[in-house]
Amino acid sequence: MLKINNLSKIALLFAILFIGCKEFIEPSIDRKNVVLLAPSNGAESSIYNQTFWWEEVEDALKYRLQLVTPSFDKTTRLLLDTVIRTNKFKFPLDPGQYEWRVRAENGSSKTAYVSASFTIHLSSIKQQQVQLLAPANHAVTTEASAIFKWSSLYGANKYRLQIDTNNFADESQLFLDKTISNLEFTVVFNRQKVYQWRVQGKNDTAESKWSELRDVKFDKSPPAKVELISPANNVVVSKPVNLKWAALATAKKYMLYVYQTNGKDPYDKTFPVTLTATSYSFVDGLVGEKLFWAVRAVDEAGNPGPYSELRSFIIQ
Structure with missing residues (x-):
């Protein structure tokens, strides 16, 4: 068995104290340097x-x-x-x-x-690129329109905005190909898809390189109905009650609702609880109390799905 002498114990104690203090006392950076x-x-x-x-x-x-x-x-x-x-x-x-x-x-x-x-x-602007501002790359929106924005490029007096849904595989079939003098343009989406976009600066004699390629997803479809797993409906359970439901591939998070005995009022101000997991340990409730619960999924765009079935359980 490994023995620790007194000196080692003291060193270990100081190390633990230092780590613990650092979690509560913010270290000063006054004497540090930025490189x-x-x-x-x-x-x-x-x-x-x-x-x-x-x-x-x-x-x-x-x-x-x-x-x-x-x-x-x-x-x-x-x-x-x-x-x-x-x-x-x-x-x-x-x-x-x-x-x-x-x-x-x-x-x-x-x-x-x-x-x-x-x-x-x-x-020459031939060496330059336009900097894109909005939407952010991989943005997801439930709105049917979006404002595309970019920074001005020195030497350019107009900008070519291209938007596609097929990664610009065929430039003769683009969703949008428009040259404008402004630094933004409002686009209305006609389908729920992922749209790729890029911008090029232009003047009377030259064109810049294309900007980086970004994409934005238009999604108004809600996720499916959540399927509850356990506990079964109207059963007697002991605390803590492990509320569990099946995962949905399109869900980014879940809203868990626990209701009072009337099945309508939230159990307390904690609910609904937002979770990324597919289970929740419910530790409250009185013996003999009947409570209800349900779950709904929310996707990446913020679309809420339908409520699951409403189940009840009785605290043992």
Whole structure:
């Protein structure tokens, strides 16, 4: 049998205390540093769409990103002052000189700013891409229309929006192919499908590269009726009562309803409970009390399905 000496016990105790304290006391990040990765200080590029990227800081919850032109010492325009929770951020720029900076933050402390300067050179739009804004990639909507948005591209005076339901396999059969001067366009969906979309910048002499490809799903079909498994209807059960139902492939979550003896009023303010699991342990109820329960599924788009059958059980 492994023996632990007193010194090892003390070390183990301190380790446990340290881990436990860290869960309740937020560590300070005042003395930590953000490391900027791209664009690096002094960088020069002819690509208008820039991705700002830095190393993550341990114990940071968010980052404040600021961008100005031409520098923080001689600022003529503030372009960005935003807080994000990731360590990357895409933003389209015009040709010019810029300086950017980032600091890490949590609820009680923050690091110092770290900055870098860079230059964007004028180039043909043939090398550029439009940055898409909305809908987000893989978005799901129950609305029959959506507003498609994108950022302006320096040098472009119009934009070609293409939407398809067959991954652009045949450009002569697109759902939509329209050239407009605005930065957004409202589209009405005619079928419940997944729609792919992309945008290209244009001027009188050149065309940009196509943007990234995104998709959005239009779905108004509710999921099927949930089938309850156990307990059987109107049986006597002991606590905790394991309420269980069959999974549905189209369900993203389930709404569980437990009703009082009248079968209409919610048992308490807890219900309905939203769950991703297909079971629930019910620990309340009085001996001899008869309660009712039902479940309905909700799909990824937010469409609620029909209620399951209404079953009852009696607390033993």
